[in-house]
Amino acid sequence: MIKPVTVYDIAKEANVSVATVSRVLNNSAPVKESTREKIAGIIAKHQFQPNALARSLFKKETGMIGIILPDITNPFFPEVLSGLDIEARSKGYTFFLCDSVSSNRDFTEQYDRETRFLNILMEKQVDGIVLIGGRINLAKPSKEMVQEVVEAGKRVPVLLINGNLPGASLHRVAVDEKKGAELAARHLVELGHRNIAFIGGFKQMSNTIQRIQGFRNVLRESGIKERSDWIRTGGFSVAQGIELAEELLQLPIGERPTALQCANDLVAIGALKAARREGISVPEQLSIVGFDDIPFAAHSIPELTTVSLKCHEVGRTAAGVMDKLITRTKVAKTTILSPELVVRESTAPPAV
Amino acid sequence: MIKPVTVYDIAKEANVSVATVSRVLNNSAPVKESTREKIAGIIAKHQFQPNALARSLFKKETGMIGIILPDITNPFFPEVLSGLDIEARSKGYTFFLCDSVSSNRDFTEQYDRETRFLNILMEKQVDGIVLIGGRINLAKPSKEMVQEVVEAGKRVPVLLINGNLPGASLHRVAVDEKKGAELAARHLVELGHRNIAFIGGFKQMSNTIQRIQGFRNVLRESGIKERSDWIRTGGFSVAQGIELAEELLQLPIGERPTALQCANDLVAIGALKAARREGISVPEQLSIVGFDDIPFAAHSIPELTTVSLKCHEVGRTAAGVMDKLITRTKVAKTTILSPELVVRESTAPPAV
Numbered sequence: 001m002i003k004p005v006t007v008y009d010i011a012k013e014a015n016v017s018v019a020t021v022s023r024v025l026n027n028s029a030p031v032k033e034s035t036r037e038k039i040a041g042i043i044a045k046h047q048f049q050p051n052a053l054a055r056s057l058f059k060k061e062t063g064m065i066g067i068i069l070p071d072i073t074n075p076f077f078p079e080v081l082s083g084l085d086i087e088a089r090s091k092g093y094t095f096f097l098c099d100s101v102s103s104n105r106d107f108t109e110q111y112d113r114e115t116r117f118l119n120i121l122m123e124k125q126v127d128g129i130v131l132i133g134g135r136i137n138l139a140k141p142s143k144e145m146v147q148e149v150v151e152a153g154k155r156v157p158v159l160l161i162n163g164n165l166p167g168a169s170l171h172r173v174a175v176d177e178k179k180g181a182e183l184a185a186r187h188l189v190e191l192g193h194r195n196i197a198f199i200g201g202f203k204q205m206s207n208t209i210q211r212i213q214g215f216r217n218v219l220r221e222s223g224i225k226e227r228s229d230w231i232r233t234g235g236f237s238v239a240q241g242i243e244l245a246e247e248l249l250q251l252p253i254g255e256r257p258t259a260l261q262c263a264n265d266l267v268a269i270g271a272l273k274a275a276r277r278e279g280i281s282v283p284e285q286l287s288i289v290g291f292d293d294i295p296f297a298a299h300s301i302p303e304l305t306t307v308s309l310k311c312h313e314v315g316r317t318a319a320g321v322m323d324k325l326i327t328r329t330k331v332a333k334t335t336i337l338s339p340e341l342v343v344r345e346s347t348a349p350p351a352v
Numbered sequence: 353m354i355k356p357v358t359v360y361d362i363a364k365e366a367n368v369s370v371a372t373v374s375r376v377l378n379n380s381a382p383v384k385e386s387t388r389e390k391i392a393g394i395i396a397k398h399q400f401q402p403n404a405l406a407r408s409l410f411k412k413e414t415g416m417i418g419i420i421l422p423d424i425t426n427p428f429f430p431e432v433l434s435g436l437d438i439e440a441r442s443k444g445y446t447f448f449l450c451d452s453v454s455s456n457r458d459f460t461e462q463y464d465r466e467t468r469f470l471n472i473l474m475e476k477q478v479d480g481i482v483l484i485g486g487r488i489n490l491a492k493p494s495k496e497m498v499q500e501v502v503e504a505g506k507r508v509p510v511l512l513i514n515g516n517l518p519g520a521s522l523h524r525v526a527v528d529e530k531k532g533a534e535l536a537a538r539h540l541v542e543l544g545h546r547n548i549a550f551i552g553g554f555k556q557m558s559n560t561i562q563r564i565q566g567f568r569n570v571l572r573e574s575g576i577k578e579r580s581d582w583i584r585t586g587g588f589s590v591a592q593g594i595e596l597a598e599e600l601l602q603l604p605i606g607e608r609p610t611a612l613q614c615a616n617d618l619v620a621i622g623a624l625k626a627a628r629r630e631g632i633s634v635p636e637q638l639s640i641v642g643f644d645d646i647p648f649a650a651h652s653i654p655e656l657t658t659v660s661l662k663c664h665e666v667g668r669t670a671a672g673v674m675d676k677l678i679t680r681t682k683v684a685k686t687t688i689l690s691p692e693l694v695v696r697e698s699t700a701p702p703a704v
Contacts, residue, residue, distance in 0.1 A: 019370045064472070072449070073430040073647070082425055085451060094472060097424070097449035099437060120416070120446060124476055238651050269651050276653055295425070299590050299621050301628055301653050 014039045065093050065322060066121035068114055070133035071101040074236065074266065075294040076311065080132060080161065083315025091323045096126070100134055111135050111145060118152045127326045128157040130318060136163030137205045157325035161318050162309070164206065171325060173318040173335045177207055180307040180339030181214025184261050184289045187305070187341055189222045192349045193259040193287060197230035199244040199271065200263030208233060208263055211291065215261055230257060241270020242277075249278045249286070258286060258350040265290035265297045268304050272346070283348035293342055302345035309339055366391045417445050417674060418473035420466055422485035423453040426588065426618065427646040428663065432484060432513065435667025443675045448478070452486055463487050463497060470504045479678045480509040482670060488515030489557045509677035513670050514661070516558065523677060525670040525687045529559055532659040532691030533566025536613050536641045539657070539693055541574045544701045545611040545639060549582035551596040551623065552615030560585060560615055563643065567613055582609060593622020594629075601630045601638070610638060610702040617642035617649045620656050624698070635700035645694055654697035661691055 011018045016035060023031050024039045031039075065088060069077045085095060098117040102109035114134050121129050129152060135145045146165045152158050153170050160172045188196050198215045201208030212231060219226050232244045241262060248257055262268035268290030272282060280286050282302055290297050290306035297304040317335055324331035363370045368387060375383050376391045383391075417440060421429045437447060450469040454461035466486050473481050481504060487497045498517045504510055505522050512524045540548050550567045553560030564583060571578050584596045593614065600609055614620035620642030624634060632638050634654055642649050642658035649656040669687055676683035 017371075072424065073427070073434055075425070075427065078425040078430070081451070082453070085453070094468065095451070097451070099433070099447065099449070101434070101437070116446065238647070272653065273651065295590070296648055296651075299625065299648075300651075301624065 010039060010042055013042050063093055064096060064124070064126040065128045065130060066096045066098060066117070066124070066126045067130045067132065068098045068100055068117045068121075068134065069131075070099075070110060072097065072099045073101075075296060076264070076292045076309075077132065079294060079311035080315040080318075083312030084130070084319045085315070086312075087316040087319035088322065091319070093127070093319075093323070096121070096124075115148055118148060122152060122155055126156060128159065128322045130159050130161060130322060131163070132161040133163065136160050136165055137207050139204055139206045139209055141165060157322065159318060159322050159325065161314060162207065169333070171321060171331070171333055173314060173321055173337070175309045175314060175337045175339050177210040177309075177339070178214040178217075180291065180309065181211040181261070182218050183214075183339060183341040184291065184307050185215045185218035187343065187347065188259045188261065188287060188289060189218060189224070191259075191287065191347060194224050195257045195350075196224070196259045196261060197227075197232070197248050197257040198261045198263070199232050199234075199248070200236060200241060200267030201233045202235065203233040211263055233263070236264050236266055238266045238270040238273070241267035242274045243270075245271035245274035246277070249274055249280055259347070260286065260288050262288065262290050265292045265294045265304060265306055268306065268346070269296065269300055272300060272302075272304075283346050285351055287347040287350070289347060297342075298344065300346075305344045305347040306342050307339050308342050310337055313337060362391060362394055365394050415445055416448060416476070416478040417480045417482060418448045418450060418469070418476070418478040419482040419484065420450045420452055420469045420473075420486065421483075422451075422462060424449065424451045425453070427648060428616065428644045428661075429484065431646060431663035432667040432670075435664030436482070436671045437667070438664075439668040439671035440674065443671070445479070445671075445675070448473070448476075467500055470500060474504060474507055478508065480511065480674045482511045482513060482674060483515070484513040485515065488512050488517055489559050491556055491558045491561055493517060509674065511670060511674050511677065513666060514559065521685070523673060523683070523685055525666060525673055525689070527661045527666060527689045527691050529562040529661075529691070530566040530569070532643065532661065533563040533613070534570050535566075535691060535693040536643065536659050537567045537570035539695065539699065540611045540613065540639060540641060541570060541576070543611075543639065543699060546576050547609045547702075548576070548611045548613060549579075549584070549600050549609040550613045550615070551584050551586075551600070552588060552593060552619030553585045554587065555585040563615055585615070588616050588618055590618045590622040590625070593619035594626045595622075597623035597626035598630070601626055601632055611699070612638065612640050614640065614642050617644045617646045617656060617658055620658065620698070621648065621652055624652060624654075624656075635698050637703055639699040639702070641699060649694075650696065652698075657696045657699040658694050659691050660694050662689055665689060 007018055007021045011021045020031060020035065021039055024036050072078065100110050100113040100117060135141050146168050149158060149165055150168050158170050160170055162174045164172060198212055201211060216226060234240050234244055245260060260271050262271055268288050271288045275282050275286050282288055290304040293306045293308035297306045314337060317337065321331050321335060359370055359373050363373045372383060372387065373391055376388050424430065452462050452465040452469060487493050498520050501510060501517055502520050510522050512522055514526045516524060550564055553563060568578060586592050586596055597612060612623050614623055620640050623640050627634050627638050634640055642656040645658045645660035649658045666689060669689065673683050673687060
């Protein structure tokens with residue numbers, strides 16, 4: 001093992017006291033400019049890695065952005081990240097991803113992990129923190145959950161993607177999810193569907209609440225009577241999609257929905273599988289609409305009609321906002337992007 | 353902004369010199385035990401975040417593991433990570449993910465980013481670094497590429513997953529990929545296929561070379577004449593799968609393969625789509641085998657027959673090995689896991 005350079009080695013080589021090196025490292029008290037440069041130079045010239053703290057104090061920034069996200073195995077997040085990464089990289093930043101997913105999908109554990117990551121990222125002296133998913137999707141987060149992020153925001157720029165924390169007044173980049181759900185529902189109504197169910201999501205989460213609101217708005221404006229038992233939440237996974245769709249598709253023909261609007265694409269892929277199990281052909285006997293437009297939405301057979309949340313654009317926009325926050329450039333508190341309907345193969349007029 | 357605690361505040365409160373605090377922080381010279389404890393106590397009690405460096409020097413470890421991977425949008429990696437994370441978390445570690453993917457799939461840029469991440473992780477004083485994919489999958493990496501990782505391994509435990517660096521003598525956890533490819537090919541041969549093509553992967557990568565070797569071994573042992581134009585590489589994506597499969601499926605019936613062995617599941621999903629475009633039904637007219645067993649292999653229609661690389665088990669095993677490296681417990685240099693054939697719906701005997 002190579003012995004790391006210590007403050008003593010630097011002091012010795014610069015022929016100054018350890019206290020002087022500390023002053024430069026901590027930027028805590030005036031040091032003669034020529035001495036400061038000499039010390040900086042010695043640290044810089046060493047083949048050894050200067051420690052991150054020292055570097056960041058010299059450079060005033062680390063070039064590092066931490067991202068806290070809830071589940072890297074949901075392809076939605078990697079897509080947003082890849083847009084974010086491309087843009088941020090061109091501006092000289094590098095990312096750390098922090099996956100807060102709990103081993104047993106326990107939300108309390110997940111939010112605890114978010115707290116831990118917030119603390120670690122601050123300790124590691126990142127230049128900025130991006131939160132996507134997790135607690136910022138809760139309709140009613142606890143005061144502590146909000147306060148922790150607000151406190152982090154006092155130390156380092158914090159940006160929320162596709163979520164919010166009531167009263168926190170943090171910078172946000174988000175897609176209008178309610179509008180997205182309206183686009184999906186309107187598409188089904190325009191195809192002639194009147195028996196439409198909504199499946200998926202978590203009812204305590206604001207993203208689900210907004211998607212259901214958009215869905216219900218369109219039913220109401222179309223004069224379609226809403227059936228509360230045809231709005232079924234329970235999760236965002238393929239497995240949940242299979243389960244929720246099965247419940248509805250096992251109803252007798254004529255009593256079951258002719259179209260399923262899904263909380264996300266994974267749920268829609270589950271619905272495709274449930275339909276196949278029940279021998280119901282998509283889109284001839286059942287229309288299915290997804291949400292997000294992850295790559296697999298275009299890879300499924302049939303390809304999914306869905307609502308694009310423009311993952312890449314969201315990511316790129318977020319990187320731009322974060323750069324402005326770090327460089328203290330004025331930027332709008334909230335940036336809202338518009339979703340887009342993507343019609344593929346999984347929707348058609350209802351069978352007569 | 354809250355003013356961070358500096359070495360000066362600590363020294364003042366502990367009623368010792370800055371040099372003494374520095375000695376404790378750097379662990380560089382003896383300090384009376386009672387004084388050391390007093391200083392540690394003052395830092396610990398502060399509401400302010402002690403900086404990461406100070407913490408890690410007190411604790412002798414940061415509890416952080418950095419993972420460098422080549423493309424988070426390939427679902428194979430999130431699956432391995434999720435196994436790794438569950439196991440490592442139970443041992444008290446936290447992860448940073450570093451995605452080296454280049455914006456335009458430029459490999460030179462990707463390997464440069466790996467170098468940058470290696471340096472950053474060392475600066476951030478992580479306890480260990482895991483490499484998966486990227487340069488460690490190259491059959492012939494440059495000397496510099498190997499040397500950089502060897503140097504990192506001198507400072508901090510480095511573990512390679514499913515790859516290798518010739519001559520580097522680093523710890524590895526890997527699945528026997530050649531054996532996996534043999535399982536897939538033998539399955540097709542046992543179903544009665546004699547006209548089998550291999551598609552996907554990159555010919556300069558050791559993972560592809562091993563998978564093709566396994567494929568060819570089985571053809572040879574089965575007395576099937578190999579056709580070099582039926583081994584087609586070009587990438588690991590769905591788009592590549594579509595393109596490579598199209599080339600073969602556009603050949604006239606009787607002259608085209610009756611089965612496709614794919615370099616990974618994404619390529620197989622592309623092959624499913626190509627077959628559908630050409631009006632060829634799977635598995636009746638064409639058998640398709642994937643590789644990896646990502647979640648979408650079970651979500652596609654028809655569900656993919658594939659080779660499980662046991663992502664979760666690889667991840668969990670890697671976390672265990674990394675923990676042993678960090679705690680300096682003896683552990684085997686190389687751990688090889690066995691892959692497993694998973695028969696689902698995309699394979700059947702050839703049409704007569």
